[in-house]
Amino acid sequence: MRRRHDDxxxxxxxxxxxxxxxxxxxxxxxxxxxxxxxxxFSDVDDAVAKMRxxxxxxxxxxxxxxxxxxxxxxxxxxxxxxxCTWYLLEFQRLFGRIGELSDEQTYARVLEExxxxxxxxxxxxxxxxxxxxxxxxxxxxxxxxxxxxxLAIRALEKKGVVEVQDIRGEMQLKINREYFLTNPAPGxxxxxxxxxxxxxxPNGRYGLGSRSYQPPTIGRG
Numbered sequence: 001m002r003r004r005h006d007d008x009x010x011x012x013x014x015x016x017x018x019x020x021x022x023x024x025x026x027x028x029x030x031x032x033x034x035x036x037x038x039x040x041f042s043d044v045d046d047a048v049a050k051m052r053x054x055x056x057x058x059x060x061x062x063x064x065x066x067x068x069x070x071x072x073x074x075x076x077x078x079x080x081x082x083x084c085t086w087y088l089l090e091f092q093r094l095f096g097r098i099g100e101l102s103d104e105q106t107y108a109r110v111l112e113e114x115x116x117x118x119x120x121x122x123x124x125x126x127x128x129x130x131x132x133x134x135x136x137x138x139x140x141x142x143x144x145x146x147x148x149x150x151l152a153i154r155a156l157e158k159k160g161v162v163e164v165q166d167i168r169g170e171m172q173l174k175i176n177r178e179y180f181l182t183n184p185a186p187g188x189x190x191x192x193x194x195x196x197x198x199x200x201x202p203n204g205r206y207g208l209g210s211r212s213y214q215p216p217t218i219g220r221g
Contacts, residue, residue, distance in 0.1 A: 019074035089187040108155035117192035
């Protein structure tokens with residue numbers, strides 16, 4: 001903690017540790033990408049612009065209220081960023097300008113939220129059949145609205161969330177698991193998770209107990 005002063009006041013400055021700095025920089029580098037056109041938070045970029053200062057303030061408050069001394073450490077910064085993420089998601093839920101997005105951006109968001117919910121239900125998710133999305137996914141992707149799903153897939157491919165693959169004549173979405181493991185989930189994912197009961201059906205078309213399901217083999221490098 002450093003002591004600083006100007007013409008009228010004396011005050012202490014709390015410094016951040018290298019681990020907290022790294023966490024802060026990496027978080028906002030990803031967030032900066034998310035406000036580009038078609039990005040996860042492109043409709044609330046004004047709120048994102050204020051988050052850097054707010055995150056530091058919250059980290060400072062947590063540091064002092066916890067009775068800590070010295071530098072703000074990584075665990076404190078992580079807690080502050082978690083709080084900021086929650087408020088950003090709530091801000092988007094309440095004030096996000098969904099209607100101002102293009103069709104591609106709108107449908108991409110719907111598909112991404114559906115994939116997020118599916119991932120939360122079955123974390124061993126590596127590929128998702130395009131046919132499953134059409135049959136069991138959001139209504140806006142079901143026949144005869146195939147073009148909506150095509151728009152959404154194209155947008156998520158550009159974003160690096162999925163990759164389209166032809167596996168034995170069947171179109172599937174290869175999931176970028178790193179994206180789902182390192183980014184915050186949309187706020188309404190919990191509400192969508194109830195729609196995935198069919199994944200547990202022992203004889204269902206997409207049930208993980210069906211004969212057509214082959215569990216992935218994971219090797220260690």
